[in-house]
Amino acid sequence: MLSSSRRLTLLLPAALALASTLGTTPAVAQGYPTKPVRLIVPYAAGGGTDFFARTVGGKLGEQLGQTIVVENKPGAATIIGAEAAAHSPADGYTVLLADSTTLAVNPSLYKKLPYDPVKDFAPVSLTARFAMLLVVNPNLSKATTVREFIDEAKREAGKMSFASVGAGTTHHLTMELFQQRAGIKLSHVPYKGAGPAIQDVVAGQVPVMFVDLAAGSPMIKAGRLRVLAVASPRRITALPNVPTFAEQGIPNFEAWAWQGLAVPTGTPRDAIARLNAEFAKAVQDPAVRQKLVDAGVEPIASTPDEMAAYIRSETAKWAQVIKQADIRIE
Numbered sequence: 001m002l003s004s005s006r007r008l009t010l011l012l013p014a015a016l017a018l019a020s021t022l023g024t025t026p027a028v029a030q031g032y033p034t035k036p037v038r039l040i041v042p043y044a045a046g047g048g049t050d051f052f053a054r055t056v057g058g059k060l061g062e063q064l065g066q067t068i069v070v071e072n073k074p075g076a077a078t079i080i081g082a083e084a085a086a087h088s089p090a091d092g093y094t095v096l097l098a099d100s101t102t103l104a105v106n107p108s109l110y111k112k113l114p115y116d117p118v119k120d121f122a123p124v125s126l127t128a129r130f131a132m133l134l135v136v137n138p139n140l141s142k143a144t145t146v147r148e149f150i151d152e153a154k155r156e157a158g159k160m161s162f163a164s165v166g167a168g169t170t171h172h173l174t175m176e177l178f179q180q181r182a183g184i185k186l187s188h189v190p191y192k193g194a195g196p197a198i199q200d201v202v203a204g205q206v207p208v209m210f211v212d213l214a215a216g217s218p219m220i221k222a223g224r225l226r227v228l229a230v231a232s233p234r235r236i237t238a239l240p241n242v243p244t245f246a247e248q249g250i251p252n253f254e255a256w257a258w259q260g261l262a263v264p265t266g267t268p269r270d271a272i273a274r275l276n277a278e279f280a281k282a283v284q285d286p287a288v289r290q291k292l293v294d295a296g297v298e299p300i301a302s303t304p305d306e307m308a309a310y311i312r313s314e315t316a317k318w319a320q321v322i323k324q325a326d327i328r329i330e
Contacts, residue, residue: 032092032271036067040088040096042081044074047193048214048297049259052128053097055291056299059282064274077168077329078102079114086115090264092271096121099259100170104314108322109168109329117315123307124261125276127283128297130212132174132231132255133242135220140207146182146229146248149208153184161187163197163209168329171197173318174210174231174255176325181250201225212257213238214296231255238296258314260307272304 039057043049050072057068073081078101085096096102103117115121136143143149153160164172167190179186189206191197194215200206202224211225213236219225220239227242231253235244245253261279263272283289283299292299302310 032268032274033064033066035093036069037061037064037092038069038071038088038094040081040085040094041070041072042074042078042096042098042102043072044193045072048130048212048295049097049099051295052259052292052297055288056127056279056282059285059288060278063278063281077106077109077166079106079110082106082117083114085262086120086264088264090266092263092267092275094264095124095275096262097127097259098262100257100314100318101168103260103262103311105168105170105173105318105322107315108319109327111328117311120265121262122265122267122272123304123311124263124272125279125304126258126260126300126302126307126310127279128292128299129256129258130214130297131236131238132171132210132212132257133216133220133239134178134208134228134231134245135201135211135216135225136208136228137201137204137206138223138226140204141226143228144226146245146250149228150182150184153182153186158185158187160208161189161206163189163191163201163206165194165197165211165215166190166192168327170255170257171210171212173321173325173327176327177255177321178210178250178253180321180324181253198225210255212296217296258310260302260311276301276304 039053041050041053053070057070061068073084078099082096082098082102085094088094106113107117141149141152143152162175164175197209198211198216198219201209202219216225220227227239229245229248230236230239230242231245233254235242261275280301283301289299
């Protein structure tokens with residue numbers, strides 16, 4: 001059985017092969033799309049997801065020969081945007097830039113959702129993932145390794161708190177997973193987004209958090225946050241001196257914030273195939289790719305089936321963490 005990380009390393013070549021075969025299919029070339037395509041972003045303008053949508057959307061629209069209209073519908077842990085997309089016509093002209101919260105986490109957090117990630121959406125392609133980093137305020141924590149931090153937390157005996165970018169987000173759940181694996185207990189302080197959470201950790205209001213590379217990079221480079229570990233199987237290119245959790249005695253500790261394109265169930269297969277093929281091409285454009293990488297984003301691509309399999313594995317993983325931590329959001 002391949003690990004989720006290993007599977008992802010195989011996705012882009014497969015998607016590019018798919019693109020090469022689908023790009024010359026007459027039915028695809030002569031049909032969809034014939035008008036602008038709406039791309040729903042379930043986050044506010046100016047954030048990382050919005051940045052990705054507008055960066056890739058411009059190139060994708062150029063290749064499709066139609067404008068990609070980015071429509072921000074933030075709020076309620078991506079539920080507002082997901083519901084709007086799920087209830088849109090399944091004609092290929094509404095696409096959702098979903099993420100791990102939308103497709104893999106919310107079903108275990110909420111008793112009722114106005115959308116079903118499996119029944120209401122058809123996967124198109126994974127789009128990007130963001131490395132998760134354990135960071136501390138260097139003025140509040142002397143820890144320079146994961147083990148030293150665990151020892152600090154145990155000495156605090158449940159008095160230490162941690163920040164997150166919001167209850168139920170991947171950042172929050174990654175810390176819950178870390179607590180379960182490390183045998184520590186911290187108090188959760190949720191914020192409304194990465195900006196205010198990072199700001200309070202830097203200001204010394206909260207000592208620690210998990211942050212994705214894209215959001216945390218400026219403060220990490222400035223020395224305002226100290227990175228203890230990266231939650232990936234291997235060290236990342238952007239921070240080659242930062243060890244993984246496995247290197248520090250916590251094996252198989254892996255967590256990513258990830259995104260993917262999805263369309264309402266019933267969308268024509270040729271539309272899905274065209275979107276998949278053109279997205280794979282768009283993220284291979286050197287200028288687009290460099291812009292994303294410079295922002296701390298790792299662009300990826302997949303086939304629809306690979307995305308569906310990844311959603312299933314991530315849903316099972318986070319459901320177990322949520323159950324053990326007894327997290328519920330009404």
